[in-house]
């Protein structure tokens with residue numbers, strides 16, 4: 001949308017849950033220091049307001065049961081997230097200066113256990129690291145409501161596409177693509193994209209393709225579907241080998257395993273990559289997705305590959321995002337799931353650009 005052009009109609013439903021504002025991470029502990037953090041509630045407001053101003057219909061998320069969530073995540077992870085703040089507060093930790101959020105300090109890595117069975121320790125401060133793999137994904141009093149609201153937004157968007165909408169966008173916050181079957185991290189708590197993919201499968205899609213254009217590798221989504229033949233996962237992201245999160249996954253050699261062998265595709269990009277190389281990689285990825293003949297598509301829509309974003313070294317423009325929207329939406333019926341994107345000044349314009357491109361790619365008429 002050009003300045004002064006006035007509102008334009010954007011024919012993509014924006015699924016929204018007010019609960020997504022209730023998660024206040026209160027910063028992140030990164031390299032031992034608690035920083036302010038960039039995954040803030042204002043992100044969701046900026047996105048919703050920009051899309052509504054561009055003419056997109058805002059649809060409330062509908063409450064769903066846990067069945068789909070439990071199909072992609074270990075029930076123990078869900079129970080942990082639902083109860084960890086309550087247990088932390090009951091233990092008196094928030095009253096102790098500086099313990100106003102759940103921050104793990106010990107992680108039961110395979111090296112620590114050295115073959116011992118994994119147990120759930122009674123002390124909540126010991127248990128805090130049981131399902132979490134980093135120190136920057138904090139839990140506070142409103143976190144669970146927002147996590148559940150984001151999952152409901154993803155499920156509602158999947159319902160819309162399953163019932164005939166060509167496109168639907170879920171304004172999920174917190175984001176989700178770093179969450180594996182049994183562990184959360186990377187400012188993510190439940191994997192909204194995986195939940196949407198599973199819901200599409202449950203509604204009858206035989207094959208689903210997940211295309212992840214967030215600046216970071218979606219290690220969680222990759223591993224949830226790594227050995228499954230029914231959900232293909234492809235990602236373009238800044239090369240973890242160049243020093244970027246999630247560090248331990250996202251390499252080109254990760255191609256799936258077992259029944260999912262060949263069903264995973266990573267295209268790591270050098271820091272500094274701009275529109276041309278980013279869109280060339282996305283074109284490759286979309287070609288491979290199309291070859292799987294998916295009945296439905298999930299797009300992990302991170303806006304943090306933008307040149308303006310503080311969380312990645314990629315240099316994509318608004319025009320690049322608009323072109324990306326066209327490419328991914330041309331693949332078929334698509335659920336777009338909000339992932340990262342942290343520059344509050346440019347976030348709204350980027351979201352409008354990518355959804356406008358998606359509407360074009362899907363052949364939807366703006367009225």
Ligand SMILES: [Zn+2]
Nearest residue numbers: 214215216340
């Ligand atoms: Zn990201």
